Amino acid sequence: MNGANANRAAHGERGRAFGSGKRVAVIVTEYRFNSHADVILGRLLGDFDYTPQVEVVSIYTDQVPGNDMSRDMAARRGVPIYPTIAEAVKAPSVPAPIDGVVIIGEHGDYPVNEKGQKMYPRCRLLRETLEALDELGVTVPIFSDKHLSYDLGEAKWMYDQLKLRRIPFMGGSSIPHTDPVPAYDPALLETANEWLVVSFSTSIEAYGYHGLEVLQSLAERRHGGETGVRAVWALEGDDVWRAMDRGEWPESLMLDALTVYPDIRPGHPRELGQHPVLFAAEYADGSRGYVIQFKDLVDQWGYAFRSEGGGVTVARCDSEKQRPFGHFERLTRMIESFVISGRPPFPMERVLMSTGLIGYGMESLHAKKPVEAPLLQIEYGRGVDGSFRS
Structure with missing residues (x-):
């Protein structure tokens, strides 16, 4: 058994079949019941009676609350959770670079500023993702849930960096779809x-x-x-x-x-x-x-x-x-199609706007x-x- 297969076996990976063969890293703020990670990443892991078309090969969780679901779900699905975003993006347990990144920076215990904005670290999550992709020398589609950042300077930086690298990008929420x-x-x-x-x-x-x-x-x-x-x-x-x-x-x-x-x-x-x-x-x-x-x-x-x-x-x-929140199934299908095709379903300018x-x-x-x-x-x-x- 080679090193990559040994790593996968050590993580208990099951022999699941996927429609596209595309592999994704998923970066989340937290994964608990009815969070966005639950209703998107959960589907990508086969929960909700959902048959995924891409394979989650690595996960990073920024926070682990008392009602965390990530550890149990990852163990049951045989997906490694890495301690850093860089390691999750590099996904050392698989033999080839990943084909996409899904960032779900919604929910979690983060401060609120004087304007009433929750200070989700979406810019940091993307920045560390881009740094890891730069080290790998690859360009892959990136999805980021909801808006870019509470800080408009950060949002413009995120937009500019994605444009500079010519990275296919999809963001926003489920509701417009x-x-x-x-x-x-x-x-x-x-x-x-x-x-x-x-x-x-x-x-x-x-x-x-x-x-x-x-x-x-x-x-x-x-x-x-x-x-x-x-x-x-x-x-x-x-x-x-x-x-x-x-x-x-x-x-x-x-x-x-x-x-x-x-x-x-x-x-x-x-x-x-x-x-x-x-x-x-x-x-x-x-x-x-x-x-x-x-x-x-x-x-x-x-x-x-x-x-x-x-x-x-x-x-x-x-x-x-109510759960299972069918509109998130539609969004998840859109994310998968985007990763597989590399073609965003709408301009990233909508997300910046x-x-x-x-x-x-x-x-x-x-x-x-x-x-x-x-x-x-x-x-x-x-x-x-x-x-x-x-």
Whole structure:
């Protein structure tokens, strides 16, 4: 038995068959029940009755909480857990370099800054991954869950480093990939110039990001593509309703969007004891986008947008509310397809844009004033064949 096979046998690796033969290293902040590591990495390890198309050959966990699942799952699946990111990326237990990296920097015990942003070490996780890949002399697809960083300087560095190395990159969350209910003709988005997304939760940054990412996934489909964002502003509590009374954001689109929720409590949100948060983006071409977030009025994301001629389209993102969270199965399939093909399903600029939207939004909320968005002077869109360009 050669050294690589001996190492694999020592780790108890089972003779599992995989559809593509692609091997991935997975870097996570923590792996516990219902964490993002659970619902993504768990599937890649064959949990949830899921048949993976890639093989996890190494794992790194930044934290190991009392309810950790990684050690037990890795032992049962025969996957080594390494003490450093560099070792996980180099994966010494396999005879050839890995084919992809999956970074899941969501959940864990990390500090929160004065703006209310959780300081996940996503930049560090990517930096150490890139350093290891540089040492190996390989370029492989990288997926990173949710937004790039709470710090916009770090986010720009991450984007620039990925571009510099010409690394295929996919990021973001599962929500923009859910089915719209009801379905509608996506061509309606080409002439849209105003969008409002309904979000929820008291976790302003974490769930606000989902709403802003949904917003960006819609806005980028307008005719001519993305032209950038000029400024971002945010309000909370009664200031949201006062701004509504002044006509500073479209109450009608909010009420339209709420019609897609079948079990919503009757009455205007203003009268239902909610403490709303509003994020607003002023796009460079004059278009406007909004995310209004309620404490517990809804439990899925929904939206309304206005197209040329004044017509309004409404839909709800059909995310699954309980385990097994089927929308994460779709995301996991997308990640696997991305690793296998090396082709991102959408531009990485969307992730930079949505990172900037939540970053500037939290800054505006903290400063209690609108902020300019120099990081978001970005143009990208679709070519005549329907593919994205950047």
